Amino acid sequence: MSGYHKRDPEPFPAGKLKRVDRPTTIIEDDNIRRVSQRDSGFNKAARGLYGPAFITGPFGDPLSGAESRMLQMMRRLPQGMVAARKAPIPEDPRLLSRHIKETVYFLRADAVGICKLPPYAVYSYHYDPDNPDSPGFPVELTHKYAVAILIDQDWRTASAFTGSDWISNSMSFLAYSNSGFIAVILADYIRRLGYPARAHYSGNYQVVVPPILLWAGLGEMSRIGDIVVNPFLGPRFKAAVVTTDMPLFPDKPIDFGLQDFCSKCKKCARECPSGALSYGGKEMFNGYEKWPVNVEQCAKMRGGRRNNGAGCGTCIKVCPWNKPYTPFHRAVGWAMRNSSIARSIAIRGDDLMGYGKTDYRKKWWFDLADFKGDGVLQIPDKDNTNKSSR
Amino acid sequence: MRNSSIARSIAIRGDDLMGYGKPDYSKKWWFDLADLNGDGIYQMPGNDKTDIF
Numbered sequence: 001m002s003g004y005h006k007r008d009p010e011p012f013p014a015g016k017l018k019r020v021d022r023p024t025t026i027i028e029d030d031n032i033r034r035v036s037q038r039d040s041g042f043n044k045a046a047r048g049l050y051g052p053a054f055i056t057g058p059f060g061d062p063l064s065g066a067e068s069r070m071l072q073m074m075r076r077l078p079q080g081m082v083a084a085r086k087a088p089i090p091e092d093p094r095l096l097s098r099h100i101k102e103t104v105y106f107l108r109a110d111a112v113g114i115c116k117l118p119p120y121a122v123y124s125y126h127y128d129p130d131n132p133d134s135p136g137f138p139v140e141l142t143h144k145y146a147v148a149i150l151i152d153q154d155w156r157t158a159s160a161f162t163g164s165d166w167i168s169n170s171m172s173f174l175a176y177s178n179s180g181f182i183a184v185i186l187a188d189y190i191r192r193l194g195y196p197a198r199a200h201y202s203g204n205y206q207v208v209v210p211p212i213l214l215w216a217g218l219g220e221m222s223r224i225g226d227i228v229v230n231p232f233l234g235p236r237f238k239a240a241v242v243t244t245d246m247p248l249f250p251d252k253p254i255d256f257g258l259q260d261f262c263s264k265c266k267k268c269a270r271e272c273p274s275g276a277l278s279y280g281g282k283e284m285f286n287g288y289e290k291w292p293v294n295v296e297q298c299a300k301m302r303g304g305r306r307n308n309g310a311g312c313g314t315c316i317k318v319c320p321w322n323k324p325y326t327p328f329h330r331a332v333g334w335a336m337r338n339s340s341i342a343r344s345i346a347i348r349g350d351d352l353m354g355y356g357k358t359d360y361r362k363k364w365w366f367d368l369a370d371f372k373g374d375g376v377l378q379i380p381d382k383d384n385t386n387k388s389s390r
Numbered sequence: 391m392r393n394s395s396i397a398r399s400i401a402i403r404g405d406d407l408m409g410y411g412k413p414d415y416s417k418k419w420w421f422d423l424a425d426l427n428g429d430g431i432y433q434m435p436g437n438d439k440t441d442i443f
Contacts, residue, residue: 009419081430083430083431083432084429084430084431085431087421087423087431087432087433088423088432088433088434089421089423098419099419099420099421102419102420103419103420106419106420192425192430192432193423193432194432
């Protein structure tokens with residue numbers, strides 16, 4: 001074995017997590033109906049189903065506007081020609097998987113995992129934003145494998161924002177655009193090696209991301225509705241996916257005690273400004289066991305134009321798994337992953353230590369928005385975060 | 391090094407002594423491939439001595 005094979009390429013010690021054969025929440029593979037992308041919360045809002053106030057989109061602030069413009073420019077890049085002949089590389093799935101992961105980390109991802117692509121994770125119809133009243137395009141995607149790419153939304157900013165102020169959308173779109181950038185390059189690279197591949201990223205997904213994250217060992221389902229929590233990033237990430245027929249070696253799902261943790265914690269439900277998250281137990285929905293979420297209330301909070309912020313990530317901010325990767329938090333995280341008692345202590349300690357509150361000293365952005373859609377930026381009248389602007 | 395001339399001199403000698411600047415093949419993760427004919431087909435250049443497999 002060469003040194004290459006002995007070296008651990010991952011920024012986080014994902015290799016030391018407890019691996020299990022199936023995700024820690026029930027997935028009834030044979031009972032899941034493929035869903036249309038137009039039925040997601042944001043697309044329903046864009047179609048006017050939640051009222052006219054939510055159609056116009058959340059991009060009033062200049063930074064998320066710039067980030068989403070980059071995503072718009074990448075919309076045409078998910079697929080392309082496959083090289084006529086395979087490159088002379090080994091077909092050993094383990095080696096190729098390792099190489100693909102190293103490539104993704106080289107491109108500056110924060111975490112990556114691989115799984116077989118579950119057929120039910122493929123949308124039935126791809127939403128056409130230019131023609132929102134049409135059913136969209138039928139999706140035919142038969143790739144065997146999925147590579148999931150996570151990008152951190154930035155701890156420092158997460159600690160400085162209120163959860164729903166003017167930087168919130170920018171945090172999402174930072175991670176959406178960066179993960180999309182990596183996915184587009186990775187899919188192109190795989191096609192140059194002679195294997196079919198397609199990138200799936202914000203504005204261009206043909207796959208439902210959460211089940212892929214579960215099977216790829218990147219997290220467990222959380223109380224935050226359809227959100228997967230990663231043991232090192234918490235919910236503070238966005239994901240892109242590359243699907244491919246390149247022979248890869250799938251990772252296994254992980255169990256880091258999150259089902260026990262979320263059943264006790266409920267901090268996200270307590271702090272959610274829209275009241276969209278549940279205090280109750282998990283339910284079955286379309287073959288998935290998950291905590292219920294009121295998608296309409298969540299989408300209205302995140303998608304509607306407001307006077308005091310753009311978007312919302314309060315659940316991300318207050319989740320006790322949203323922590324920096326410092327020696328102290330690594331030790332606490334290890335205990336939380338491995339001990340139910342430690343989880344109970346951590347839940348109480350999180351509030352006692354003041355985590356989840358806004359640290360205005362770390363605020364670095366301007367509170368600005370284009371309220372009229374005329375490109376003129378104004379300071380919001382009812383801004384509640386200006387007091388520490390530097 | 392940023393603050394001391396003596397430290398810079400020591401670092402310059404130490405850098406070679408410690409072997410910095412040499413390739414560490416144990417960390418190589420990429421394939422040596424190139425589209426030599428411009429036809430979109432990637433080949434090994436033929437002089438690769440550092441393959442990872």
